[in-house]
Amino acid sequence: MRVGVDLARVGELDRLLSRPWFRRYFFSPHELRQADTLAxxxxxxxxxxxxxxxxxxLKVLGHGLFEGVSPHEIELFRQDSGEPAIRLSGGARDAAERLGVASVTVSLAHKGADVVAVAIGVAR
Structure with missing residues (x-):
């Protein structure tokens, strides 16, 4: 089992989110389409x-930013139940396979402007 945690604050990414290259690098087309439907x-x-x-x-996969796995290869989506799920592709999928990670589960919590995310990679 591998664990990764991250904490972010809404507003701290505003400058980056305004840049098209960052949005394309970090988010999947599906995630960007979803964001475009929101206020x-x-x-x-x-x-x-x-x-x-x-x-x-990325921490579960043993990578930092700009270290061989593009964040847009890690896609978050909602299952029919409403819970978040992860889909890995490209370098992210390859990294998981090298580590013997069969699946990754993620949980998000929002409180005020703070967002915490926990990811767990489960071995084969």
Missing amino acids: APRAAEYLTGRFAAKEAV
Whole structure:
């Protein structure tokens, strides 16, 4: 088992979120389409939560930012039950396979402007 945790604050990414290259690098097309359907304050909260979750998953995979796994290869989506789920592709999937990580589970919590994410990688 591998664990990753990250904490982010809504608003601290505003400058980066305004840059198209960062949005494309960090978020999947599906995540960006979802954010575009939300009002600006809710979109910032949504993307900050995904940022924290991706950072937590990168820690599970043993990678930091700009270290071989592109964050957009870690996609968060909601299952029919409403709980968040992770889909890995490309370098993220390869890193998980090298580590023997069969699946990654993530949990997000929001309180005020703070967002915490915990990711757990389960071995095969």
